[in-house]
Amino acid sequence: MRYEEAADYLGIAKGTLANWVSQRIGPRSIKIRSMRFFRQEDLDVFIEEKLAETERFEKRRRRQRGQGALVLTSRHPDLFLFFVMTLALAVFLFTSVIGF
Numbered sequence: 001m002r003y004e005e006a007a008d009y010l011g012i013a014k015g016t017l018a019n020w021v022s023q024r025i026g027p028r029s030i031k032i033r034s035m036r037f038f039r040q041e042d043l044d045v046f047i048e049e050k051l052a053e054t055e056r057f058e059k060r061r062r063r064q065r066g067q068g069a070l071v072l073t074s075r076h077p078d079l080f081l082f083f084v085m086t087l088a089l090a091v092f093l094f095t096s097v098i099g100f
Contacts, residue, residue, distance in 0.1 A: 006038040010047070 006027070007014040020026030021036065027046035029038045 001038045003036060006043060009043055
């Protein structure tokens with residue numbers, strides 16, 4: 001396949017494929033004179049490698065999500081923290097007045 005066909009097969013723009021090839025991060029290809037060709041098998045291997053890379057990244061991201069000391073699921077975390085701090089201040093003042 002030539003650039004345009006390979007880019008269509010991968011579902012990307014021809015220029016993106018050209019950039020990947022020039023940066024040596026794209027699928028394997030062969031250059032004959034001034035033309036570059038891609039084998040369908042090499043494009044399939046490239047797709048599989050990218051899928052595996054994405055899966056590894058997603059697994060790593062899921063593991064990192066639970067490592068924080070405080071996980072806020074509120075849409076307004078600043079408002080949530082304001083209420084928590086207000087509650088803590090109220091408890092402090094209440095306990096200091098009563099004498100606990």
